[in-house]
Amino acid sequence: MTLQVITGNHAAGYALSTAGEANRTARGVACGIYPITPQTEIVEYVARFPFSKGHVVPVESEHSAMAVSIGASANGARAFTASSANGLAYMAENIMVAGYYRLPIVMVAVNRTLGPPWNIWADQGDTLMLRDFAWLQFYCETNQEVLDTTLLAFKLAEDRRILLPAMTCMDAFIVSHTQTETDLPEQEAVDRYLPDLDLPHRMHPDEARTLGGLTWPHEELSMRLEIDEAMKRVPSVYEECRQGFTEVFGRDPGDMIQTFGTEDAEVILIVSGTMATTAREVVRQRRADGEKIGLVKLKMFRPFPEAALRGACQSATKLAVLDRNYAAGTGGVFWQDTRATFHGHRDDMLVQNYLTGLCGGDVTPSVIDDIVADIGGRSEVGDPVWIGVDAREETIQ
Amino acid sequence: MNATAPGTPRTDDCLLRPGNTNCGGCGMSIGLTMLDRALTEAGQSCSLVIPACCGIVTAGAFPTTSYGVPTIATTFASSPAVASGVAAIRDLNDEPGQVICWAGDGGTYDIGLGTLSAAAERNENIIYICYDNEIYGNTGGQRSSATPAGARTSTTPWGKSERKKDVMSIMAAHRIPYAATLSVAHPEDFARKMSTAFSIKGMRFLLLHSPCPTGWKSEPEDSVLLVRLAVASGLFPLYEVFDGIAYRINVEPDETDPAEYFHRQRRFADDEINLDGIRQFCSNRMQRLRALAKQQSADA
Numbered sequence: 001m002t003l004q005v006i007t008g009n010h011a012a013g014y015a016l017s018t019a020g021e022a023n024r025t026a027r028g029v030a031c032g033i034y035p036i037t038p039q040t041e042i043v044e045y046v047a048r049f050p051f052s053k054g055h056v057v058p059v060e061s062e063h064s065a066m067a068v069s070i071g072a073s074a075n076g077a078r079a080f081t082a083s084s085a086n087g088l089a090y091m092a093e094n095i096m097v098a099g100y101y102r103l104p105i106v107m108v109a110v111n112r113t114l115g116p117p118w119n120i121w122a123d124q125g126d127t128l129m130l131r132d133f134a135w136l137q138f139y140c141e142t143n144q145e146v147l148d149t150t151l152l153a154f155k156l157a158e159d160r161r162i163l164l165p166a167m168t169c170m171d172a173f174i175v176s177h178t179q180t181e182t183d184l185p186e187q188e189a190v191d192r193y194l195p196d197l198d199l200p201h202r203m204h205p206d207e208a209r210t211l212g213g214l215t216w217p218h219e220e221l222s223m224r225l226e227i228d229e230a231m232k233r234v235p236s237v238y239e240e241c242r243q244g245f246t247e248v249f250g251r252d253p254g255d256m257i258q259t260f261g262t263e264d265a266e267v268i269l270i271v272s273g274t275m276a277t278t279a280r281e282v283v284r285q286r287r288a289d290g291e292k293i294g295l296v297k298l299k300m301f302r303p304f305p306e307a308a309l310r311g312a313c314q315s316a317t318k319l320a321v322l323d324r325n326y327a328a329g330t331g332g333v334f335w336q337d338t339r340a341t342f343h344g345h346r347d348d349m350l351v352q353n354y355l356t357g358l359c360g361g362d363v364t365p366s367v368i369d370d371i372v373a374d375i376g377g378r379s380e381v382g383d384p385v386w387i388g389v390d391a392r393e394e395t396i397q
Numbered sequence: 398m399n400a401t402a403p404g405t406p407r408t409d410d411c412l413l414r415p416g417n418t419n420c421g422g423c424g425m426s427i428g429l430t431m432l433d434r435a436l437t438e439a440g441q442s443c444s445l446v447i448p449a450c451c452g453i454v455t456a457g458a459f460p461t462t463s464y465g466v467p468t469i470a471t472t473f474a475s476s477p478a479v480a481s482g483v484a485a486i487r488d489l490n491d492e493p494g495q496v497i498c499w500a501g502d503g504g505t506y507d508i509g510l511g512t513l514s515a516a517a518e519r520n521e522n523i524i525y526i527c528y529d530n531e532i533y534g535n536t537g538g539q540r541s542s543a544t545p546a547g548a549r550t551s552t553t554p555w556g557k558s559e560r561k562k563d564v565m566s567i568m569a570a571h572r573i574p575y576a577a578t579l580s581v582a583h584p585e586d587f588a589r590k591m592s593t594a595f596s597i598k599g600m601r602f603l604l605l606h607s608p609c610p611t612g613w614k615s616e617p618e619d620s621v622l623l624v625r626l627a628v629a630s631g632l633f634p635l636y637e638v639f640d641g642i643a644y645r646i647n648v649e650p651d652e653t654d655p656a657e658y659f660h661r662q663r664r665f666a667d668d669e670i671n672l673d674g675i676r677q678f679c680s681n682r683m684q685r686l687r688a689l690a691k692q693q694s695a696d697a
Contacts, residue, residue, distance in 0.1 A: 030485040032478065055485040060515035064478035067471065067512070071446070071482025074469055077489075079482070093472050203467040203483065205442055205494055208410060210462035212453075212470030219459050 002184045008175035009038070011143040011182050012108040012168070013045025015150035016080045018190040019106070020046075020054055023078040026196035028053035030077050032068025034061060036087040037120050038172045039110040043082055062087040066094035066105075073103040074211060076202035078154070078194075080105060084172070085112035085126045092130060098165045099134025100223075101211065102201065102230075104157035105165040107135075108150060111273070111324075112172040113359045121360020122171035124273065124325040128301075128333040134227050136166040136234060137302040139272040143182045146170050148245065148253035149299070151185075154194050155241040161233050163200075171324070172360070174274045185249050193248040231303040238300070256300035257308045261287050265294030267375055268313050270321040270338055272298045275356070275363045279322070282368040293372065298334060306341045313342075318350040320375040323384075324357040331355065331384035350375075353384035361388050410465035412436065412443075417455050417463035422617025424607030424624065425452060425528045427581040429499075432526070435591035442494040444468070444483060448476040448509060450501035451535045452528065474509040476500050477516035480523045488522060495595065498525040502543035503533045506562050513602075517571040520599045526579075527602075530609035531561065538612045547671075548664045550612070556669050565604055565638070572641030573600040578634065580606050582625035586635055586647050593637070606633045614663030623661060629653035631679035636686055637695065645695035646686055655679065 006014075020029030033043035033056055047056050057068045065081045073079035083091055088109060098105045113123040127137060138153065140146045146168060153166035170176055203211065215223070238256050245253045260280050262268055271279045276297040283295045296312050298305065313319060319342075323332020330336060335353035342349040354371045357363040367387055374385060412433035419426045436443055445468040447453045453470045456462045471479040476498040484496040505513060505527040513525065532550055533539040539552040542562040549556050568576045574597045577590045594601040606627055608620035615623060627633035631650035638644050655675055659665045 027486055028489040030482055030489070032482065053489055055489060057481050057485065057519070059478060059481075059519075060511060063472075063474065064512050064515060067475035067478030068482040068485075070471075070475075071469070071479035071484075072486050073482070074479075075483050075486040077482075077486045094475060097472055203444060203469060205444070205467060205492065207467060208462065208465045210456045210459075210464050210468040210470070213456035213459055213462060213468075214454060215459040 003181055004184055005179050006143065006182050007041065007177055007179050008143045008146050008170050009041035009110070009177065010045060011147040012082065012150055012170070013042045014184055015147045016042070016082070016106065016108065017046055017049035018185070018187055019151060019154045019194055020078050020080065021049070021051055021187060022191045022194040023197050024051070024053040026198065027076040029079065030055040030057065030068065030072035031079050031081050032057045032059045032065035033081060034059055034065040034083070034087065036062070036084050038112060038176045039082045039084045039108065042108055062091035063094055066091045066098060069105050070094060070098055070101065070103060073098070073105050073199070074101065074203050076197065076199050078197050079103070080107060082108040082110070084110040085114050088126045088130060089114065095130055095135065096133045102163040103165055104154070104163055104197070104199070106150060106153045106157060107165065107167050108146070109167050109169045110172050110176045111169050119359055120172060122174055122324065122357065123359050124169070127167060127169045128325050128327070130167070131302055131333065134164055135302060136164055136300070137169060138167065138300055139169045139298065140175065141274055141276050141297065143175060143178070143180045145254060146175060147182060147184070148251065151190065151193060152241050152245055152253050155244065156234070156238055158197055159237050159241070160200065161237055162230050164227070164230055169273070171274045183251065189248055193245065234303050235305060235308065254299060257305050257312060258297040258299060259312045260284070260295040262294035262296060262312045263315065264292055265316050266292040267318045267320065267372065268294045268296055268316045269368070269371070270296050270298065270319055270334060272301070272334060273324060275322055275324060278363055278365055279368050282365050282372070286372065301334070304337045304341065309338065309341050310345055313349070317348065318352070318375050318378065320352055320354055320371050322354050322356050322363070322371065324363070326355055326358055335384065350378060350381050352378060352381050354387055355384050356387035412465050413455070414463045414465050418457060419451070419455055420611050420617070422608065422610040422620040424530060424581050424605070424609065424620060425455070427621070428528050428579070428605050428607060431581065431584055431587045432591065435588050436495070438588065439592055439595045441595055442466070443497050444494060446471060446476045446480040446483060446496060446498045448500050448504040449473040449535065450504050452499050452501065454535060473504055474512050476504060476509060477513045477521065477523065477525060481516055481519070481521045484522050496523045498523060500525070500527055501534065502527060502529040502531060502541045505529070506542045506564050514571065517568060517573050517600045517602065520573065522598055524594055524601045524603065526605060527564070528605045528607035530607045530612060532609060532612035534609050534612050547669055549666065550664070556666065568602045569638040569641045573602060574598070574640060575601040575637065577637035578604045578606070580624045580628050580633065580635055581608070582621050582628060583635060583648060590637060612664070615661055619661050623658060626653060626655070626658040630655035630658060631683050632658060634683060634686055639695050643693045643695040643697070644686060644690040646690050650679070650683060
């Protein structure tokens with residue numbers, strides 16, 4: 001282990017590259033790469049990594065970046081890429097292919113506001129747009145969590161009980177470009193954690209199989225059901241991968257949901273990404289003052305950790321779901337799934353949505369205080385509350 | 398090496414198996430059979446990378462397949478990029494066998510042109526074969542930029558007013574090691590060019606004039622005759638280009654009039670085809686190709 005002060009992008013590049021290098025004793029690593037702010041440093045890191053058995057293809061678009069990684073992965077290689085915002089939108093068609101082909105590709109996504117108009121700051125709308133594409137999704141809070149989760153994502157994605165691609169997400173600039181002290185594992189440790197990849201359904205010269213031809217409805221239905229079954233296995237396999245990580249690296253990569261003060265909390269904040277750092281500090285201070293308030297950080301979003309979330313919120317009657325994203329016509333995406341999680345289980349639970357930090361806005365302690373004050377005074381749920389929008393006259397009559 | 402070792406030529410299977418659902422008179426079926434023969438004669442194995450097109454429907458429905466080789470379907474615009482990944486891992490593992498993209502004109506001239514251009518510029522170690530039936534056949538016969546002027550399609554119901562795109566010139570301009578045209582009416586030329594392609598590393602582009610009775614509104618038994626007429630009249634010249642600069646014309650047109658080619662296809666309305674203009678265009682293009690072959694001959 002080496003402690004270095006590095007950015008989130010550097011941490012992601014290091015994790016992707018060492019994971020790829022770890023497959024040098026098997027079929028190697030190949031990937032397509034394409035730059036976009038604010039993830040560019042990730043693919044630059046990958047491009048200069050001296051792979052023993054690897055080939056990095058600097059392609060002409062995000063669509064092709066994922067396509068190259070699909071070709072490599074389908075041929076049994078370890079494969080990955082990175083992207084952000086409109087790059088993810090352009091790549092979307094092939095992101096879906098990776099999921100439905102059950103290829104354990106890992107992608108680091110830096111959450112950036114989708115344009116137009118153009119804005120490079122943090123917003124989770126880009127990856128949440130891809131939530132239904134049969135990928136696992138993890139939202140990270142720190143550089144260390146990006147590194148650890150990316151390595152863990154390979155382990156989980158490649159597990160034969162799962163075989164689904166995985167996305168590690170981080171907030172633009174707040175993580176991607178901020179330098180913090182990060183523990184970088186040695187290649188030898190990564191080698192031990194990530195054994196040779198042996199993809200059971202890879203293209204093989206002796207096997208005249210056609211991957212992705214026509215299917216009848218009943219055949220494809222069973223393939224979708226298999227994805228659902230794999231998704232349901234994720235929480236238990238995640239826990240195995242987490243324990244294995246701790247044994248190899250001597251550090252806990254964190255649970256799929258992370259709680260603070262939930263054991264006696266009446267009000268719980270549901271957060272993700274870097275908002276968690278700020279919100280946790282506010283909760284800490286309020287608890288010191290005797291308030292019964294807690295926090296849940298949703299690290300894993302796909303599959304949605306329903307059982308764990310319900311278990312963590314047993315003492316609460318009110319949940320404030322903070323979304324750094326907006327699904328037009330409804331509200332925040334984390335809120336929608338949180339509401340569904342408690343429906344039919346805890347119909348007394350007040351699940352209120354707060355849209356905050358959208359389009360790169362700051363989520364400050366005073367924002368969290370406002371949210372806590374708002375939910376404290378509520379006796380019933382209302383429309384999603386937009387934070388940071390000044391009172392203004394209706395402009396559209 | 399035993400009979401099932403990776404890369405061993407197939408002995409008991411064929412690339413396009415019997416029982417596939419391709420239309421009668423489909424040029425792609427003939428092309429795949431010729432490709433199979435060329436692979437067998439060269440002792441080569443292959444993997445197919447096929448984007449959205451009739452060629453992936455050819456495989457038939459899961460769990461059966463009409464392809465006797467490893468095959469992967471890709472999204473419409475992605476076959477050269479997926480093939481880049483497949484070829485990268487084949488090469489990293491020192492495995493033999495060709496990685497062959499098999500794509501229609503829609504995936505080549507139109508939606509996939511950017512991806513193809515990028516793979517050509519990177520000189521990826523793949524073979525790209527476009528079976529050009531001059532129409533979006535898989536969706537029922539709409540125009541593509543390979544559709545010739547005058548042809549009626551479901552999206553050009555009164556005849557297409559624009560000319561066919563010259564994709565060979567575009568590919569040659571990338572200075573890839575090898576670009577050539579193919580016709581199923583010229584099997585020996587086809588076999589020789591595949592053999593040449595197998596012997597070269599890097600990006601190889603082959604353009605196959607592929608008759609489509611369904612889209613061309615022609616008789617299935619006329620398919621080979623039609624593409625033979627296209628070569629003989631200069632409508633579809635057979636030539637090859639090395640490194641984008643050295644040209645060789647393989648079959649000189651023999652003064653055959655292009656009129657019969659048009660008369661035999663109901664996609665063309667006789668009274669709307671400017672035969673004089675077409676004759677002049679063919680003549681000018683052959684002169685240009687001859688000049689290029691003279692300037693820097695592939696035989697030099």
